[in-house]
Amino acid sequence: MSPFFLELGQTVAERWQALNFDPAAFPSLARLALEERPPSAHVELAELLHEFLSEDAQPTQSQSGFGQPELIVFEHPRFYIQLLFWLDGTTDIHQHTFSGAFHVMEGSSIHSQFAFLEPEPVSAHLQLGRLERLETQLLEKGETVEIVSGKGFVHALFHLETPSITVVVRTHTDPGSGPQFTYLPPHLAVDPFQNDSLTTRRKQLLDVLENIGDPSYPELVCEMLQRLDFERGFFILQNGMVHLQASGFWDEVWAVFEAKHGRLADFVRPTLQEILRRDALVGLRGCVLEVEHRFFLALILNNLDRKDLLRLVGLRYEGDPAETVARWQAELEEGHEDAAWVLEGAASVLN
Ligand SMILES: [Fe+2]
Known part of the structure; x- marks a missing residue:
């Protein structure tokens, strides 16, 4: 176990326990501890990597797919410290079900914060509203930012160097702060952790039909959109959008969705356009x-x-x-x- 992170973790644990683990105190406490002894100035990366690769005495590692990868370097019943490596560098716009602080240990990032205005829940896992960018800053190596769980802190990071490494001192989860919405600008908030396996399999099956060039694809999608609720209809539409546009059936399929959902569909059209724009930009950025x-x-x-x-x-x-x-x-x-x-x-x- 890294002696640096052991000491950092113990410091945070002692201070937070002295405050009876007050959840509201944790973000500033975590930030101050990171600023007092910043990992960017005190951790020798090569040494840390060697220690993690060669010593078995490490905190329990998670199955998390966040980070490329995530290493857990300290664990405590109330919080943990993770190191997130980033290779391709773009996170979705998201909020958190945990709180704490993150610190730029290597690299630098563009950091934007947002507010989701006039939220209108459609289901427990999808909301409509208006996402507004509040500010964008350059985060340089050594800087630390507090994370507050819930809708009060919505952000996105674009890591500039490869790899970028972030240290996060964070609670496990803050009760009542879910779902951990991902925002699709300008109008949708969706729950990426919703486990709707039937919709997942349906999208995969539609992808099979797309790949083999099945001519019934547009008709099947239209039939589904007529039956399905707004949330699931949106995901089917999003999944097939590129293919439907390329094959000339988009207008017909969109008309079905629009007729079924009326005013709610007005939120979807610009959101799908923005998804296309962002995918194209991310694709270009990847090359x-x-x-x-x-x-x-x-x-x-x-x-x-x-x-x-x-x-x-x-x-x-x-x-x-x-x-x-x-x-x-x-x-x-x-x-x-x-x-x-x-x-x-x-x-x-x-x-
Ligand atoms: Fe985040």
């Missing part, structure tokens, strides 16, 4: 290795206004930010066939 270009695409993903875009570029790179942005756009469009149409959606902030 781009140049650090400057990855930074640029992460900024575009954040839907910044031009002022914020130029401010963040200016924080990280010398020279006139407007010229830098124009150069990056030209370089990307020259080097990648898809870049021009992917960037077209951001035309209003690029020019």
Whole structure:
């Protein structure tokens, strides 16, 4: 077990116990402990990796798929400390069912915070509303941010270097703070941990029909949309959207969904468009290795206004930010066939 994280964990445990494990006190307590002895300044990464790989005396490891990977470096009945490695670097916009603080140990990130306004629950696992970006900042190595469970802290991280490593001091779960919504801008909140295995299997079966080019696909989807509730209909629509658009059946299928759900469908159309835009950007970002270009695409993903875009570029790179942005756009469009149409959606902030 890493002596550094053992000491950090014990410090947090002693201080929190002295406050009778008051949940409201935990985020600031965790942040202060990370700031007092920042892992970014005190942990020798090579040593930590060697110790984790060669010594069996480690805290119990989870089956979590979050992080690439997640290592648990300290455990306590009330909280634990995890190290999250990030290779491709984009998290969804999400909230948490736990609280604590995270610390940038290696790399740096673009960090955006959001508010979900006028929430309207449709089911226990899906809400409609309006997602608004509150602020975007550059988080450099050594910085620490508090995490508060529930809808008061909605954020997304875009890790810039590979790998980026985050240390999280966190509770296991805070009762009553679920579901841990993922936000699909501009209008939907969905529960990614909902275990609707029938819908999962139906989507997989539809993918089989798509892959073999079955001509009954659009008709089957229309029939499903007529029967299904809003939430499950949305997931079927989202799953088939690219294929339906490519095969020319989208308008017909959309008309069925719209006729069935009326006003609720108005929230879905711009959300699906934004999913397409973000998928295209993430796809492009996945093929781009140049650090400057990855930074640029992460900024575009954040839907910044031009002022914020130029401010963040200016924080990280010398020279006139407007010229830098124009150069990056030209370089990307020259080097990648898809870049021009992917960037077209951001035309209003690029020019
Ligand atoms: Fe998070």
